[in-house]
Amino acid sequence: MKSALPELKLIRLANSIPEKRLGNEHFGQISDSAAQKRMFQGTRHRHHMEVRGKAVDHFEIAAKGLGDLSKVDAILTNVSLPDEVFTGCGAVLAQRLKLKPSVVVDYHSGGCISFVILLEYAQSLMATHGIRQALVCIGQTSAGRIFGNDKIRQKPQSAVPGDGFSVVLVGQSDTGARLEGVLHRCHPEYAADMVISFDDGRKYWEPGHEPGYIDFPESKITSIIMRGNRIVPDAMRTLRDRLGIRNSDISGLVTNQPNPFFLRNWREALELPAEKHFDTFEKYGNLFQAGIPVTLAEALEAGRISPGNRIFLAGFSHAGDYSGAASLVF
Amino acid sequence: MNTPTLIPDDTELARIPGLKRFENISKDAFQMELMDLTHSVYPHEEVYGKYCTVEEYINCPPEQVFEYMSQTRSLEEWSFSVRDLVPSEIPDVEVGVDRIGGKTKIYCKTVSNREALTVDYHCAWDQGRELWMIYLNRIIPAELVLGKPGSVVIWTNCRHPNYINNPHPELMPDRPVWVGDFWDWFYAGHWVELQNLKAILEHRHAQGLPIGPHLVPVTGDKTS
Numbered sequence: 136m137k138s139a140l141p142e143l144k145l146i147r148l149a150n151s152i153p154e155k156r157l158g159n160e161h162f163g164q165i166s167d168s169a170a171q172k173r174m175f176q177g178t179r180h181r182h183h184m185e186v187r188g189k190a191v192d193h194f195e196i197a198a199k200g201l202g203d204l205s206k207v208d209a210i211l212t213n214v215s216l217p218d219e220v221f222t223g224c225g226a227v228l229a230q231r232l233k234l235k236p237s238v239v240v241d242y243h244s245g246g247c248i249s250f251v252i253l254l255e256y257a258q259s260l261m262a263t264h265g266i267r268q269a270l271v272c273i274g275q276t277s278a279g280r281i282f283g284n285d286k287i288r289q290k291p292q293s294a295v296p297g298d299g300f301s302v303v304l305v306g307q308s309d310t311g312a313r314l315e316g317v318l319h320r321c322h323p324e325y326a327a328d329m330v331i332s333f334d335d336g337r338k339y340w341e342p343g344h345e346p347g348y349i350d351f352p353e354s355k356i357t358s359i360i361m362r363g364n365r366i367v368p369d370a371m372r373t374l375r376d377r378l379g380i381r382n383s384d385i386s387g388l389v390t391n392q393p394n395p396f397f398l399r400n401w402r403e404a405l406e407l408p409a410e411k412h413f414d415t416f417e418k419y420g421n422l423f424q425a426g427i428p429v430t431l432a433e434a435l436e437a438g439r440i441s442p443g444n445r446i447f448l449a450g451f452s453h454a455g456d457y458s459g460a461a462s463l464v465f
Numbered sequence: 466m467n468t469p470t471l472i473p474d475d476t477e478l479a480r481i482p483g484l485k486r487f488e489n490i491s492k493d494a495f496q497m498e499l500m501d502l503t504h505s506v507y508p509h510e511e512v513y514g515k516y517c518t519v520e521e522y523i524n525c526p527p528e529q530v531f532e533y534m535s536q537t538r539s540l541e542e543w544s545f546s547v548r549d550l551v552p553s554e555i556p557d558v559e560v561g562v563d564r565i566g567g568k569t570k571i572y573c574k575t576v577s578n579r580e581a582l583t584v585d586y587h588c589a590w591d592q593g594r595e596l597w598m599i600y601l602n603r604i605i606p607a608e609l610v611l612g613k614p615g616s617v618v619i620w621t622n623c624r625h626p627n628y629i630n631n632p633h634p635e636l637m638p639d640r641p642v643w644v645g646d647f648w649d650w651f652y653a654g655h656w657v658e659l660q661n662l663k664a665i666l667e668h669r670h671a672q673g674l675p676i677g678p679h680l681v682p683v684t685g686d687k688t689s
Contacts, residue, residue, distance in 0.1 A: 364505040400505035 144311035149200035181297030181420030183279035193300035246452025247391035268306030297420030301428035319459030328454030362455035368404035391450035
């Protein structure tokens with residue numbers, strides 16, 4: 136069935152990284168739980184968007200760096216903390232870029248692996264809606280909007296998130312990297328383990344004064360880490376086996392980047408050396424969903440990917456509710 | 466007379482480098498160490514390079530498992546290739562053929578402890594004076610550790626230097642392989658043999674048969 140899908144090329148990528156760069160000293164280093172430290176530590180810098188800034192501003196900047204957009208019929212977005220509560224920003228971006236897409240999807244799940252999932256959807260839309268090219272827009276906004284808050288930044292998990300944005304032009308093209316295979320999985324049993332907490336106990340739609348933050352129950356941290364150790368290698372190996380290739384056929388890896396231990400464990404699972412596992416963790420921190428496209432764009436820009444290279448993308452989201460992997464041949 | 470309360474000498478222990486105890490390392494630091502040691506995958510060599518342990522649950526009472534394993538000749542049933550065991554000229558040591566090594570002679574002395582439920586096979590290829598290939602087995606009542614009837618068998622081998630260098634190559638100079646050449650297959654090979662042990666014991670226990678080994682008279686020509 137997959138082979139019947141039209142060929143999708145990853146044509147060009149462009150990033151927009153917020154200007155505000157923060158060092159570790161900006162954050163409190165307090166933790167009662169070493170497991171939490173392990174999950175959230177390890178970065179040197181991260182960038183924060185302005186609290187009142189918008190994801191769509193960054194998407195517009197990035198998209199304008201992509202050149203000809205005249206064949207774009209679809210806009211797919213995923214933003215961690217959306218610009219508006221009800222509406223996504225796909226249509227706003229179309230307005231800014233003066234595009235008339237026939238399909239706009241503001242996708243609200245998939246988290247750190249949403250880029251892989253949206254590549255899969257874009258390919259499906261090529262088959263079902265005759266889409267020629269699509270903009271896949273991935274934004275991480277929660278660092279500036281949540282973790283930079285004066286009350287929140289002293290929490291142990293606040294130091295690692297960073298903001299970043301990437302817009303990727305995909306679809307029909309004579310040039311670009313071919314999407315060779317892609318899969319994603321939903322793990323409903325892990326779906327309720329990451330929450331937005333408010334110290335006054337309110338829900339986000341209820342009025343109040345306390346800022347919210349992303350929270351993982353302490354009793355689940357070890358279990359979440361072990362999920363990441365299991366479901367990401369499992370997704371990568373399933374795709375590898377489906378493609379009928381071996382670890383040695385994989386030239387490089389880009390994953391989401393929650394912490395250095397996941398990075399180490401995931402590349403070990405593919406028997407890749409550290410220099411073949413591209414990451415931007417030290418300078419950007421945990422970019423959540425933007426981690427994969429931002430890092431991929433930087434690796435390409437730096438000339439670390441050569442024609443003929445097969446690059447795997449992989450990761451998992453939130454507390455393990457989605458995992459996925461994709462293979463690109465450059 | 467009052468018995469004094471005795472506690473560990475933390476002062477003395479503190480002088481031993483490298484100890485990680487609640488007294489000298491925080492729970493946080495200890496947990497961080499554990500995270501670092503926890504990977505997604507482990508190289509085979511790292512897990513089975515120096516020691517090789519296989520373990521399995523067997524639905525058969527521990528006393529019967531012990532009875533069976535403590536008889537050296539049971540190996541002719543559940544091992545892949547140890548056959549034709551007979552008493553050797555050395556007391557308590559039997560000699561047979563390990564077919565995996567062609568016509569290689571294998572010497573074996575079973576050292577067991579009924580109270581501890583341990584059964585150790587002290588073996589060697591080619592000679593029976595220095596039995597350095599030691600198969601350590603511990604049988605544990607499953608009732609204690611798994612809360613159900615039956616047994617757990619834990620079987621460990623340690624990589625003696627003789628696995629790497631045959632101490633007596635002169636005893637079988639034409640043989641193309643040495644037992645140590647198979648070390649990297651020990652996990653797989655021993656796991657398969659443990660499945661043999663499980664299948665035999667579970668079959669006989671379920672059928673109410675004598676636990677064995679079931680040895681029958683030789684009929685017709687039997688050549689090794």
